Amino acid sequence: MHKEYKGDPTKLSDLDSCYEDFILPEFGIARPIEWASRIKTGPDNFLHVFNAGDIKYALAFDDYPSDFSVAGEPCVKTVRLENGEDILHISAASGKYAENITGAFMLFQIVDTTDFEKLLAYLEASYEKLQQRWREGSAHTIVVARDLLQLAETAARNSDSHALYAIKNIVDTLILLDTEDTQVPLETLKTYIKRLDDAGDGYYTHTKKELELAEKNVYSLLSKDTQATLAIQTYEAAHPGQTVTLASAMYARTVNKQTEGVTVRFIVKDDTFEYPSEHFINKALQDYFIQNPHINKNNIIHFMPDELQGYRLVEGSVYVRDVFERELEFIAY
Numbered sequence: 001m002h003k004e005y006k007g008d009p010t011k012l013s014d015l016d017s018c019y020e021d022f023i024l025p026e027f028g029i030a031r032p033i034e035w036a037s038r039i040k041t042g043p044d045n046f047l048h049v050f051n052a053g054d055i056k057y058a059l060a061f062d063d064y065p066s067d068f069s070v071a072g073e074p075c076v077k078t079v080r081l082e083n084g085e086d087i088l089h090i091s092a093a094s095g096k097y098a099e100n101i102t103g104a105f106m107l108f109q110i111v112d113t114t115d116f117e118k119l120l121a122y123l124e125a126s127y128e129k130l131q132q133r134w135r136e137g138s139a140h141t142i143v144v145a146r147d148l149l150q151l152a153e154t155a156a157r158n159s160d161s162h163a164l165y166a167i168k169n170i171v172d173t174l175i176l177l178d179t180e181d182t183q184v185p186l187e188t189l190k191t192y193i194k195r196l197d198d199a200g201d202g203y204y205t206h207t208k209k210e211l212e213l214a215e216k217n218v219y220s221l222l223s224k225d226t227q228a229t230l231a232i233q234t235y236e237a238a239h240p241g242q243t244v245t246l247a248s249a250m251y252a253r254t255v256n257k258q259t260e261g262v263t264v265r266f267i268v269k270d271d272t273f274e275y276p277s278e279h280f281i282n283k284a285l286q287d288y289f290i291q292n293p294h295i296n297k298n299n300i301i302h303f304m305p306d307e308l309q310g311y312r313l314v315e316g317s318v319y320v321r322d323v324f325e326r327e328l329e330f331i332a333y
Helices: 015-027 113-136 145-157 161-176 186-201 208-238 282-291 325-330
Strands: 002-005 034-042 045-052 055-062 076-079 088-092 103-110 243-255 258-269 272-274 311-313 319-324
Touching: 002 015, 015 055, 015 088, 015 103, 034 113, 045 113, 055 113, 113 208, 145 161, 145 186, 145 208, 161 186, 186 208, 243 325, 258 282, 319 325
Parallel strands: 002 088
Antiparallel strands: 034 045, 045 055, 055 103, 076 103, 088 103, 243 258, 243 311, 243 319, 258 272
8 A cells, every 4th residue: 555645754753643643544553552662673674662552563664665574473463454455655745765754564463472572682683783794894893892891800900000091092092093893882991991990090080880880881782792692592492493304315327337426405395396506417306306296395205216317316315304494504515
């Protein structure tokens, strides 16, 4: 469904009112609405979580309807527009683009709050990991905050003000060179090191509370990376994904009294066959499966072709195993 926003979307300051007045009524959702959180799950993806009465929803935005973050997940169900369609497309009369306004929307009812919260943490952490990989690709990006922090705190425990001063100078130099740490902004780290130095020289120009706040800022930023990893592991452990069937077999032939062999490998997803490695024998194998449509992942072990292009099947070499799709990228073919 398409709808046009008459005003200038780039000048809209109240997103909640825009959704409540202009977008949610198309899904049959009316006030009162209580907004809970907004989460960025991708470069152009957001989830806006809210409650309408006793029901919890997630309004998903995408600049182009390609990935609505939670679509297809069992913890949510799609709420259709009043005309029966799934996706609401919003454009502006001016042709201007505004994030979270002009683009595509889907609405989801959250049917399992616990699993949804795990999914949300997973999506947020995955996007943070993606951003970190992007930052690490920069020529001026480093990962030194944890090491500098350890040196600084060791110096502080030993009342070594000279070492603290030297570490602060290193951080100043990195800042001057426009360098960024992937985990902690260097200005934040510098503030904490200065507080440590101040606490060690006996003058206490800053309060103990200010020192504790600076410490909290640094450690909360450092912990985000660990939290992201744990969130991803927690979600993936509970949602290992679809399984596919990986099959392989050996074929051999004798040429001039010399035996030579080949190995065929293929993947069965539902009723389709995929061939992950380039192989001269793949075409013959593909033709065999087309001519024998009764073969599927459940009986493939019993119906491998006896011969392929002059090669004979090696008895006992057929290997069939169900694996998770995520395993495939780590398998060398």
